[in-house]
Amino acid sequence: MRNLIGIAGLKREEIERLLDRAESLSAIMERENKKLPTLSGRTIVNLFFENSTRTRSSFDLAAKRLSADTVTIQASSSSTEKGESLRDTVQTLSAYNPSAIVVRSPHVGAPGMITRWTDASVINAGDGKHEHPTQALLDAFTLRRRLGELDGRNIWIVGDVLHSRVARSNILALTALGASVTVCGPPTLIPRQIEELGCNVSFTLDGSSEADVLYVLRMQNERMEEDQSFIPSVREYARYFQINGKRLGANQLLMHPGPVNRGVELSPDVVDAPQSLITEQVAAGVAVRMAVFYELLAGRGPDGGAAKEEAAQVQGVKSTL
Amino acid sequence: MRNLIGIAGLKREEIERLLDRAESLSAIMERENKKLPTLSGRTIVNLFFENSTRTRSSFDLAAKRLSADTVTIQASSSSTEKGESLRDTVQTLSAYNPSAIVVRSPHVGAPGMITRWTDASVINAGDGKHEHPTQALLDAFTLRRRLGELDGRNIWIVGDVLHSRVARSNILALTALGASVTVCGPPTLIPRQIEELGCNVSFTLDGSSEADVLYVLRMQNERMEEDQSFIPSVREYARYFQINGKRLGANQLLMHPGPVNRGVELSPDVVDAPQSLITEQVAAGVAVRMAVFYELLAGRGPDGGAAKEEAAQVQGVKSTL
C-alpha cells in the first residue's frame, strides 16, 4: 500500500492489518513516553484546504509521535490564494522530499489527483463528500475494541448521509469487516442508490432499537441555517431523528465523528452516557493515523539500504510491543 | 501540586520551590544546548481562546526545551466556533493523553472548570480579569534575582488594576513572598475592596518615590479608544500616571508585563533605561514556565513504573544542574 485515498478498493485483510497495527501502537500511547523513532529524519506535509483543528492536530501528533518533522500548510495562508494551482502547490511541497502528504480538500478526487504529481505517499484527510478513510478506520478500530469482530453486527448510521464523506467511508469499511449497515435519515438527506454501497436504507428510526450501534452524523451548520431544501427546521429534524435518552438502548453503543451539535443530532444527556464511545473515537484517531503512516512509510525507502535500515528499526519496534 | 490555576491558595514554600527550580533551569538556558530530555515523549496542549503571541510562544518554547511534543489550538481555528462547548473541546483534547493543558481564556474560572474534565494537569495562562499565575511567578523570579529576598520590599503596581489579571496575581505572589504592595491609579481603575488581597491603595503617585519597584500595567486599547467611563483621555491619564524619566528614581526598578504602549503608561525613554527589567522579565518567562511543567509533570506518571523511571531521570537532570 502506497497511498490511502479511500476505503473503496481496500481488501478486508488490508483494513485488518491497519487495525492490528493501530492496536500495537495504541498500547504505546498508554505509556508515559509515547515516542517511537520510526520516522525520525523524515518529513510529513499537512496540506489543509479546509479548516479542521481536530483532524489536523491528530495527524500532526501522530507524525510527531513517530518522530517525523511536520510542515503544516493552511490553505488560507498558502499561495493557492494567489492563483497558484493545486498542481504547482504539490510540486513545490514535493521538492521538500516529504515521505507523505496528508491532504484535506473541499474537492472530490483531489487526493487521487495529487498522487500523479508527487513521489510522496498521499493520505486523504477528507475530500468533499467523497471519503474520509482515516475516520472510518478509527471508527472501526474503536468498535472492534469494544465488540470484538464486527461480523454480523448491526450498525445504523443516522443523519445527513447525503453530504457526509464520513458516512460513505464508514459504510465501505464496516461492510468490508462483515457488519450489516443501515443508513437512516429523511429522504432529502439520503443519496439515491446508496444501497449500491452494500447498505440498507431506512427513512425512519423504526427498527433502530435492534442495532448494536447508532452512529450519528453531525448536522452541518449550513444545512441548519441557510438551506431550507434539506430539512424544514432543526426542531422538526430533531423530533424525528435526534438520538436521545429514549431512543438509545441501554446496550446500544453511540458514536459520532464530532464535533457534536448538542441538542440537534444528539440530546445533551447521551453525549456523556456510558454507551457513548465519542472520546474513545478521538483517542483512536492518533493510533490509527500512526498506523497509516507506519504501514505506508516504514520499510519503504528510496533505495535498498535505507529500506533495510528501516526494516531493522521496524523489527526493533515490534519486539517492544 | 497537580494544577496551576492561580497564585491564590499557594503557600510561600510552593512559590519558592517553583522559583528555585526556575533558577536551576535558567542556568541551562545560558548554555548553547538548551534542551533537557525531561518530558520526551509527552504531549503538551496549548489551548488559547485569546490571541497572545508572547505567552503562547513562551509556553511552547518551554515545552520544547523539555523535549515535549506540543499541540497548539487557537480558538479562532478551533471548533468552538462551530458551537462546540468548552467541555467537548477539552474532552477531545484529553483523548490525546496530554500531560498538561495550558489554557488562556477570556472567561474567569475556565481553567478551574477544565480540571474537572481532564486527567491532564491544567495550567492557567490567563483567565479574564482573574489570574495569570505564570506572569506573577516570572515577575517574582526577575525581582528576586535582582534584589534577593523580597521581604519588606516596597512595590507599587501602577495603572489599570481593575481589568488586570496580572495585577491580581502579582499582589498575591509578592505579598506571599513578604513584600509590601501598593496599587495606584485613578479611582475608576482600582477595584473596590482590593485591600482585602493584602495591598495598600493610592489614587496618586505621591509616595511612589519611596518604592523599590514601580510595576506599570499595560493600558488596554479598548480603554483608550472606546470607553470614556474609565479615563477621560490618554493625555489626561498620562499626565497623572505615566511613569517617565522624572518619576522614575535612579535606584528604582521598572517592570511592565508587555507589550508596552510607549507614550501612554511609560514614556519612551524609561523603557530602555538601566532601571528597566522588561527584557529580563521576558527571558524569565521561559525558565519559569519550564519550572512549572517540571514541578507539575516530572516524576508523576500514570503508574508506578513510569513514575520511577521519571524520578531517575529527574535525578539525572538535578545532578547536571
Added chain:
Amino acid sequence: MRNLIGIAGLKREEIERLLDRAESLSAIMERENKKLPTLSGRTIVNLFFENSTRTRSSFDLAAKRLSADTVTIQASSSSTEKGESLRDTVQTLSAYNPSAIVVRSPHVGAPGMITRWTDASVINAGDGKHEHPTQALLDAFTLRRRLGELDGRNIWIVGDVLHSRVARSNILALTALGASVTVCGPPTLIPRQIEELGCNVSFTLDGSSEADVLYVLRMQNERMEEDQSFIPSVREYARYFQINGKRLGANQLLMHPGPVNRGVELSPDVVDAPQSLITEQVAAGVAVRMAVFYELLAGRGPDGGAAKEEAAQVQGVKSTL
C-alpha cells in the same frame, strides 16, 4: 559571517563557501533520514511581517532538519498590531536567547536595523524591494549544479525588475560569480541606474535567444489588477514579455522564484518543460537555508567551551558528508 542581510557586500569566496556547504547538505537531503544534530538545543525564530508560506516553511524545515527548535511569529498574530514597535518585538524575542532570527518585512532595511537590537544572527528572508539573499543563493546553487561554474554565462532576468528584491539579489550574486546579467522588461518596470549593479538593460526580448538562462520574475497581482501606471494590461505585457514555447530555446534553462502566474509571465506549457528548473529551485531552498544556518551558527558559541563542543560536532558531521 555573523548575519546575512544581503548579497551586497559578500565576497565571491563567501558566496562559494555557502554554496559548497549547501552541496554537502544537499546530499544528506537525498537520504531517508534527513536530520543532523548540528543545532540541537538551539532556538531559531521566524519573524514574518509578510505572509509567505513557501519561504517560511522552507526556513522552518531547514532549521528542523538541523535539529533546532523553531518559534514562528506571524505579524498578523503578533503584538506589533497592538502598536508594539519592531524594536520591542525584537528585544522580546531576543530574550528567548535564539541563535538566529529570520525576518521578512515589507520595509527596506528592517533586517539590518534588527542586528542592532539582538545578539542573535539575523537572516534576511526578504525586505521590501531591497534584497532576498537566500533566494539568490538557491538560484545560484541550482544553476551551478546544472551548468558548473557560472563564469561567462549569459543570464537574462525578465519582468518586473523595479519591484523585485529577487532581481536585485540575483544580479549581485550572479555577477559576483562571474556571470553576465541582462535585465529585461518595459521601461516602467526597470529601475533607473540599475546598470550600476553591474548588469545590462534591454527593453525588449531581442537578443534573449543568446542567453543560457531566462530567469522570469513573478508579476505581482497589485500591478496587474489595480495599478495601470506600470503596464497597460496583462495581455499587452504578455504579448511582449511572456516567455512561452516560442521564446524559450531548446538549450536555454528557465527559472522562476514562484509562485508562477501561469498565462502571465510564463505560458502554461513552459512551466513543466524539460528546460524548467523551477522545482529544483524549491528543493535547493532547504539545502541552501540549512547551509546559511550552518555557516552562521555552527561553531559559534557564547563561550569557548560550547564553541569547542560545537566544533567537534561539526567535525563529526563533516566526516559523515
